[in-house]
Amino acid sequence: MDHFLYRDGALYAEDVPISEIAAAVGTPFYVYSTATLLRHFQLFDDALSGTDHLVCYAMKAASNQAILKTLAQAGAGMDVVSGGEYLRAKAAGVPGDKIVFSGVGKTADEIRTALTGGIRQFNVESEPEMEVINAIALELGVVAPITVRVNPDVDAKTHAKIATGKSENKFGIPIARASEVYARAASLPGLDVIGIDVHIGSQLTELEPFEMAYTKVAELTEQLRAEGHNIRRLDLGGGLGIPYTRANDAPPLPVEYGALIKKTLGHLGCEIEIEPGRLIAGNAGLMVSKVIYVKSGEGRDFLILDGAMNDLIRPAMYEAHHDIVAVKEPVPGVEQQPYDIVGPVCESGDTFAKERNMPPLESGDLVAFRSAGAYGAVMSSEYNTRPLIPEVLVHGDQFAVIRERPSFDEIINRDTIPTWL
Numbered sequence: 001m002d003h004f005l006y007r008d009g010a011l012y013a014e015d016v017p018i019s020e021i022a023a024a025v026g027t028p029f030y031v032y033s034t035a036t037l038l039r040h041f042q043l044f045d046d047a048l049s050g051t052d053h054l055v056c057y058a059m060k061a062a063s064n065q066a067i068l069k070t071l072a073q074a075g076a077g078m079d080v081v082s083g084g085e086y087l088r089a090k091a092a093g094v095p096g097d098k099i100v101f102s103g104v105g106k107t108a109d110e111i112r113t114a115l116t117g118g119i120r121q122f123n124v125e126s127e128p129e130m131e132v133i134n135a136i137a138l139e140l141g142v143v144a145p146i147t148v149r150v151n152p153d154v155d156a157k158t159h160a161k162i163a164t165g166k167s168e169n170k171f172g173i174p175i176a177r178a179s180e181v182y183a184r185a186a187s188l189p190g191l192d193v194i195g196i197d198v199h200i201g202s203q204l205t206e207l208e209p210f211e212m213a214y215t216k217v218a219e220l221t222e223q224l225r226a227e228g229h230n231i232r233r234l235d236l237g238g239g240l241g242i243p244y245t246r247a248n249d250a251p252p253l254p255v256e257y258g259a260l261i262k263k264t265l266g267h268l269g270c271e272i273e274i275e276p277g278r279l280i281a282g283n284a285g286l287m288v289s290k291v292i293y294v295k296s297g298e299g300r301d302f303l304i305l306d307g308a309m310n311d312l313i314r315p316a317m318y319e320a321h322h323d324i325v326a327v328k329e330p331v332p333g334v335e336q337q338p339y340d341i342v343g344p345v346c347e348s349g350d351t352f353a354k355e356r357n358m359p360p361l362e363s364g365d366l367v368a369f370r371s372a373g374a375y376g377a378v379m380s381s382e383y384n385t386r387p388l389i390p391e392v393l394v395h396g397d398q399f400a401v402i403r404e405r406p407s408f409d410e411i412i413n414r415d416t417i418p419t420w421l
């Protein structure tokens, strides 16, 4: 459920007409709904009620300061995957003891930044990384809390580019080697080995892979405890999918996911952490774009938009589907027609949808890409010297620009000319 609904013939974000935002900030832009962000966070928090837990928002999904602050004020922790994200979380007011640091290639500088500023735990992904964290902790005179990310070798049944829990993926250490790796970790005086971490992929639309992974984590917890490790925290990663097509997807609900966690792991008495990103931000954001031209082609019409693959890369990168709707509500019963919906970038990959049925549209009309809040703005680029598009946050009947569109001068002046030119 989200808060982007038609009202009086026009699409609204909460109580603000999309067309009003478009008039104020120009197109294309991203718009997020505060109520939707909070609702999704709350669903996870409620799903784990009765269990000692922390929901750490995977901020790589959408990392604007205003979004982080909205969620942090509701009690969310953050899952970060770079030193930059760590600093963003701190800047948004998240205390170090609510920040977990994931990622397969943390550098010494990033580790030092986190250990200096305070960290809830590092989710360690390799033995060399473990040695570096230990060395830096000793140098700083602190003890680094860690979990080890284990790779449970389960098939997440998702797109290959976002599956992470198979043995062929680069993530974590094979579960079969856990004993050895935990023994080594326990011998390092700069580390406090507190738990186990697992994250098997993104956009999972079934519970079964989670169940397989968490069952293995439960067995591993018992085994490591028997080997003398004080396993007290389980970080279960993110990955619960969202419905990208309104019509027919029905991924499991957070409450069902929470029940599965309790069923598979509840008996262990561990503190539970989860790291949802997509499900919190995905359906809380739209990308709004304007039709520049309607072009009649050979047997098809093209809707050429002012938004492009550099603004929303998911269709080009993952063959992802986004529902695209007209901002002016279609008259009931109006005959739809198929369009190829494309951006202006000089690549055939700059195609958002083929033969998509839409109400008749003309130049100047606004369209909204649904489910664009996660992995949208954060993956955008300035390819073709197209400025990063603004981000807007709506709260009830208010809205604010939370990232401005840069001017062309700002973009051009970021480059510097060597003295020999």
Ligand SMILES: *Cc1c(COP(=O)(O)O)cnc(C)c1O
Pocket (backbone or CB within 6 Å): 058, 060, 061, 079, 081, 102, 103, 199, 201, 202, 203, 237, 238, 239, 240, 275, 276, 277, 278, 279, 374
């Ligand atoms: C990407 C990622 C997440 C979030 O995944 P979603 O599918 O957005 O919920 C959580 N944890 C880790 C380690 C990740 O890499």
